[in-house]
Amino acid sequence: MDSMFALINRLTAKPGKRAEVVRILLESGERFGGDPACLLYLVSEDAADSDVIWVQDLWTSEEEHAAALTAPELRPYIERTLPLLGGVPVQVQLRIAGGKTPRS
Amino acid sequence: MDSMFALINRLTAKPGKRAEVVRILLESGERFGGDPACLLYLVSEDAADSDVIWVQDLWTSEEEHAAALTAPELRPYIERTLPLLGGVPVQVQLRIAGGKTPRS
Numbered sequence: 501m502d503s504m505f506a507l508i509n510r511l512t513a514k515p516g517k518r519a520e521v522v523r524i525l526l527e528s529g530e531r532f533g534g535d536p537a538c539l540l541y542l543v544s545e546d547a548a549d550s551d552v553i554w555v556q557d558l559w560t561s562e563e564e565h566a567a568a569l570t571a572p573e574l575r576p577y578i579e580r581t582l583p584l585l586g587g588v589p590v591q592v593q594l595r596i597a598g599g600k601t602p603r604s
Numbered sequence: 605m606d607s608m609f610a611l612i613n614r615l616t617a618k619p620g621k622r623a624e625v626v627r628i629l630l631e632s633g634e635r636f637g638g639d640p641a642c643l644l645y646l647v648s649e650d651a652a653d654s655d656v657i658w659v660q661d662l663w664t665s666e667e668e669h670a671a672a673l674t675a676p677e678l679r680p681y682i683e684r685t686l687p688l689l690g691g692v693p694v695q696v697q698l699r700i701a702g703g704k705t706p707r708s
Contacts, residue, residue, distance in 0.1 A: 506648055508612065508658060522701045532704050540644060542662065542705060544610055544698035554612060554698055556660055558646065594648035594658060597626045600636050601646060602706040 504539070504601065505562040506594040509555040512587035518551055521584050525555060528577035537564035539602045551586060558601060608643070608705065609666040610698045613659040616691035622655055625688050629659060632681035641668035643706045655690060662705065 513521045525543045532538040539558040546552035559565040617625045629647045636642035643662040650656035663669035 506646060506660075508660070526702045529703050533708060538704055540662075540705060541703040542610060543701045543703045545701055547697035547699050553701075554696065555703075556610075556612070558644075592658065593651035595651050597647045597649055597657075598630045599633050599645040599647045599659075600642055601644060604637060 503561045504596055504603065505557075505559045505565050506596050507555075507557040507565070508592040508594065509557070510590040510592070511553040511555065511585060512589075513551050513553060513584055514586040515551060517584040517586075518545065518553060521553055521581055524577050524581050524584075525553065528574055531571070531573065532568065535568060537561070537568065560603075607665045608700055608707065609661075609663045609669050610700050611659075611661040611669070612696040612698065613661070614694040614696070615657040615659065615689060616693075617655050617657060617688055618690040619655060621688040621690075622649065622657060625657055625685055628681050628685050628688075629657065632678055635675070635677065636672065639672060641665070641672065664707075 511521065522543060522545065529541045529543065532541045537560045539560065540556060542556040544554045546554060557565065559568070615625065626647060626649065633645045633647065636645045641664045643664065644660060646660040648658045650658060661669065663672070
């Protein structure tokens with residue numbers, strides 16, 4: 501498969517703060533809606549753990565993803581999120597093998 | 605967001621068997637290419653753990669996903685995969701909150 505870039509992020513909110521973190525993640529991600537380099541930005545709640553949030557990213561390239569994250573407009577969202585987290589976020593680095601994607 | 609259904613699967617292959625498991629997953633997933641209910645089926649290798657595979661699924665509904673898995677043609681792939689696994693697969697059940705998807 502071509503140079504697409506995928507990431508899975510697992511965030512843990514402080515007890516009772518998950519809904520607020522989800523709102524911030526969705527609001528900050530609105531800017532990706534019009535970005536053709538962003539193929540997927542999926543925010544989900546873990547059905548089994550009431551504090552856990554999963555964010556799945558798929559981008560046309562690692563460079564496009566890195567460039568999107570440098571937008572200064574994202575900084576306030578990050579600053580609002582950090583005090584609501586109860587643990588260190590886990591970022592799973594992936595090497596895409598293939599499958600069906602929005603580009604297939 | 606509507607009734608879309610998302611899953612994250614984390615598989616652990618026996619040492620040295622990951623590439624073979626990935627091949628089987630990609631081959632078995634070819635049938636999803638023509639299935640409009642499948643919005644994403646992404647098979648990736650974990651960059652940090654040489655035995656781990658991540659499979660990310662996004663479907664138009666939980667029912668469509670369940671229906672796709674009942675195809676008898678999938679059974680041989682499952683039977684070929686199981687002896688190559690070194691641990692019990694972990695399936696993360698998600699409740700989609702929103703974001704950008706192939707349907708956005």
